[in-house]
Amino acid sequence: MNAMRTPTPDPVPLLSALRQALGDAAVRCPSADEPLLAHLQDWRQRYRGMALAVVSPASTEEVAAVVRLCAAHGTGIVPQGGNTSLVGGAVPDESGQQIVLSLQRLNRVLDIDPLNLSMTVQAGCVLAQVQDAARAEGLLFPLSLASEGSCTIGGVLATNAGGTQVLRYGMARELCLGLEVVTAQGEIWRELKALRKDNSGYDLRDLVIGSEGTLGIVTAACLKLYPQPASCLAGLLRCPDIDAATALLRLARQHLDAELTGLEAMAAYPVALTHQHLPQMAAVAHALMPAALDGSAATNAVTTATPPPPPAMLADAPWLVLLDTASPRPEAALRASLEALLAEALGQGLIDEALVSHNEAQYRAMWALREAIPMAEKLAGQMVKHDIGVPSSRIPAFLRATVPVLQQAFPGCQVVCFGHLGDGNLHFNVQGPPDMPTPAFLAAHEQAVNGIVYAQVQALSGTISAEHGIGRLKREALAEHQSPVATQWMRAIKAALDPAGTLNPRRLVP
Numbered sequence: 001m002n003a004m005r006t007p008t009p010d011p012v013p014l015l016s017a018l019r020q021a022l023g024d025a026a027v028r029c030p031s032a033d034e035p036l037l038a039h040l041q042d043w044r045q046r047y048r049g050m051a052l053a054v055v056s057p058a059s060t061e062e063v064a065a066v067v068r069l070c071a072a073h074g075t076g077i078v079p080q081g082g083n084t085s086l087v088g089g090a091v092p093d094e095s096g097q098q099i100v101l102s103l104q105r106l107n108r109v110l111d112i113d114p115l116n117l118s119m120t121v122q123a124g125c126v127l128a129q130v131q132d133a134a135r136a137e138g139l140l141f142p143l144s145l146a147s148e149g150s151c152t153i154g155g156v157l158a159t160n161a162g163g164t165q166v167l168r169y170g171m172a173r174e175l176c177l178g179l180e181v182v183t184a185q186g187e188i189w190r191e192l193k194a195l196r197k198d199n200s201g202y203d204l205r206d207l208v209i210g211s212e213g214t215l216g217i218v219t220a221a222c223l224k225l226y227p228q229p230a231s232c233l234a235g236l237l238r239c240p241d242i243d244a245a246t247a248l249l250r251l252a253r254q255h256l257d258a259e260l261t262g263l264e265a266m267a268a269y270p271v272a273l274t275h276q277h278l279p280q281m282a283a284v285a286h287a288l289m290p291a292a293l294d295g296s297a298a299t300n301a302v303t304t305a306t307p308p309p310p311p312a313m314l315a316d317a318p319w320l321v322l323l324d325t326a327s328p329r330p331e332a333a334l335r336a337s338l339e340a341l342l343a344e345a346l347g348q349g350l351i352d353e354a355l356v357s358h359n360e361a362q363y364r365a366m367w368a369l370r371e372a373i374p375m376a377e378k379l380a381g382q383m384v385k386h387d388i389g390v391p392s393s394r395i396p397a398f399l400r401a402t403v404p405v406l407q408q409a410f411p412g413c414q415v416v417c418f419g420h421l422g423d424g425n426l427h428f429n430v431q432g433p434p435d436m437p438t439p440a441f442l443a444a445h446e447q448a449v450n451g452i453v454y455a456q457v458q459a460l461s462g463t464i465s466a467e468h469g470i471g472r473l474k475r476e477a478l479a480e481h482q483s484p485v486a487t488q489w490m491r492a493i494k495a496a497l498d499p500a501g502t503l504n505p506r507r508l509v510p
Contacts, residue, residue, distance in 0.1 A: 014073040018055055018099075021065045026056045026105075039100050042091050043084050043147075046382065047472065049092035051078070054100045060180060060188055060219040063101065067217065067502070068186030070099055076505040077101050079213035081124065081155030084147040086385065089212050089471025089507050090155065098505070103154050106219060109133045117225040118177055118194040123154025123218045130223070139225040142169040142261075146371040154218045160210035162467030164324065164370075167422035168261040169226070171467070173209045178222035181208055184215070184498035192222045207493070212469050213504040215497045231331035232324075233338055234366045236289070237345070238353040239265075239319040242396045248321060248350045249392060249422060255341040259334065262324035263422035270373045270418045271320060277379040278372050286314070288365035290358050314369075321351075321421070322370050373418050374427075381438035383416060383429040384449045385473075388457045389466030392424040402456045406430060409452065410445060425466035428453060454481055470508045479510030 018027045030036045030051060041048040052075065057063045070077050076098040080090045092098040106124035113119065114137050121130055127148040134141040145151060145163040155161075157179070161172045169175065178193040191205065208216050239245040245265050252260050275282045314320070327334040338356060345351045357363040377383060390398050403415050412433030419426040430449050432441025454464050458481055470478050479487055487510050494501075494509045 014069060014075055015053060017069050017073075018053065018066065021069065022055065022057055022062055026058070026062075027053050028056075029053045039080060039083060039102060040091055042086075042088055044086060044378065044382070044385075047088040047091050049094050049098075050096040051092045051100045052097055054102055056102045056105050058105045060106070060182065063103070063106075063182045063217060063219055064186045064188050066099070066101055067182055067184065071184065071186060071500060071502050074500070075099055075502075077217075077502055078504055079103065079154070079158070079217045081152030081158075082126065082147065082150040084151045084155065085159070085471055086387070086468045087465075087471030087473040089159070089469055089504070093506070101217065103152065103217075103219070106154075107152075110220065112137050112139075112225075113194060114139060114225075116194050117227075118222055119225055120178075120192055120194070120220065120222045121153055122220050123152060123157075125153045127151050127153065127156060134225050135228065138228050140228045141175070141223060141225055143172060143175055146374055153221055153223070157209050157218050157221055158211065158213050159469040160467070162420065162423070162425060164262045164264065164367075164420065166420060166425070166467075167263060168258060168326070173206060175224045176205065176209060176221055177224055179205050179208055179218055180220035181216035181218055184500065184503050188219075189216070192220060194222050196224075210469070212471060212508045214494060214508050215503065217503065227328065229326035230328050231334045232326045232363060233331070233334055234325070234357045234363045235321075235323040235338060235342065236355040236366045236369075237321040237323060237342070237351045238317040239321055239351055240349070242319055242399055244350045245319050245321050245421060246392060246396055247348075248323075248345055251345055251348070251350065252323060252341055255337055255344070256325055259325050259327045259329075259337065260323070260422070261326045262322070262420070264322040264324075264370050264419065265421035265426075266320045266322070266370065266373065266418040267415070268316070268318055269414055270376070270416045271314060271317070271369070273376040273380050273416065274369060274372045275314075277376040281368065281372055285365040285368045288361050290355050290362055317353075322366055324367075370418075373416075377416060377429065380431065382442055383431045383438070384442060384446050386428040386430075386450075386453050387425070387465050387468040388428055388453065388462055389423075389425045390457060390460045390462035392421060394460045394462075395421065395424065395426065398426075398456055398460055398462070401459075402428075402453060405452050406449065409448065412436075413441075420466075423466075424462075450477060457481075472507055475506070475508060475510060478508075482510075 036054050039054045055066055057066055078092045078098050078100050080100050080102050083090050092100055103124040106122035109121050111120040131141050142165050143163055144165055156172050178191050180192050181189045249263050342354050414431040416429040432438055464481050490509050
């Protein structure tokens with residue numbers, strides 16, 4: 001006898017109720033005339049789903065109303081900000097039965113308190129908009145990502161995003177003082193407190209941050225600000241190997257302390273991908289860069305001339321390190337500290353060539369090369385992606401243990417390695433051999449590649465996801481590589497706060 005099937009709920013009553021609550025314009029159904037692909041396909045173009053509707057509420061109260069209606073109809077909700085997730089965490093599945101809840105209309109800066117160094121914004125504010133609002137008050141919101149022109153604060157907090165200045169300012173969690181959240185039951189939890197000290201019970205704010213929309217929907221946040229630095233300088237440094245780059249990190253901390261805001265490492269191959277797939281951008285960046293300081297001039301000040309750097313500086317570097325600094329001191333004082341660091345690093349053989357920015361255009365040109373790598377990767381084709389983290393001191397050991405094994409197991413593959421050396425987070429991606437189409441390589445070998453990479457991460461007490469999150473891509477891997485107790489706790493928390501599984505179903509929680 002066949003098992004009795006539960007009939008599929010008729011979607012029409014839910015859509016009618018949503019239109020009545022929000023208005024017709026706020027409820028859009030995918031169709032041939034309006035495919036809504038921007039909401040249904042992820043940035044990497046790996047996942048493409050189908051939604052019952054894309055719903056765009058204009059207030060927290062409307063978000064709560066949508067959640068209550070979906071809960072009453074047994075319909076899953078996929079919260080979505082800028083849809084920049086790299087792990088398939090913000091697009092619906094293929095069933096066509098989920099609602100995409102877009103928060104892009106909740107896009108107002110609500111308050112800035114310069115004395116308290118805080119600001120309150122709605123979840124749909126784009127990160128660059130928040131940075132600009134802080135800058136207009138002479139302040140700094142330091143979170144910086146390659147996707148800052150499109151990612152939203154709600155998504156940034158839901159994934160506990162990291163970015164390029166974690167070394168100095170911490171992850172998104174460290175930059176959030178309070179939250180407003182809609183629960184799975186459609187209730188509103190308002191804790192937009194601009195407090196740095198609040199020891200009254202469980203830290204529910206930190207529970208929501210990084211939960212990827214599975215425990216509640218962030219609708220507003222109170223954020224931590226800093227004074228705008230008086231000076232910023234960047235250095236692009238050529239290192240002979242990853243051991244030298246890691247030793248450079250220690251030396252930089254000794255010389256610069258809190259003025260060291262970021263230290264990024266780039267192996268030769270991702271830099272080559274940028275030149276191959278984004279040549280015009282690379283050429284503009286090269287033209288803006290200053291002259292190089294080499295070992296023969298280790299004790300001299302960096303020249304102020306600005307010809308393009310020698311091709312070998314970028315084309316042949318085993319490792320490039322982008323060192324970022326910011327200070328309340330005048331630029332001359334910061335430059336003196338940076339040049340002292342470079343002189344010692346040259347003397348120790350940790351670097352053999354260096355470029356230091358002399359103006360904002362040069363500073364941005366150096367960062368442009370680093371931030372172009374993800375787009376160059378995308379243009380090169382899909383890869384087996386990893387966002388791993390190990391203690392910075394163990395990065396050389398990780399690479400020595402992992403890269404040869406991958407190259408032996410998959411002859412002709414290329415490792416695309418770059419990322420945040422300062423905080424131990426590497427984007428360690430594997431491109432298939434030239435004679436194998438990228439979809440075929442992923443289908444045949446992704447699981448085996450992951451097994452090799454994650455085994456080494458685990459052996460070095462690392463993490464399989466340092467900043468991108470778990471989403472759909474790494475959900476099963478998380479269960480394999482975290483302790484059973486951690487998995488039990490995650491499931492228990494999800495069951496307690498969202499027993500019906502309404503919020504971002506089948507994401508994050510193993």
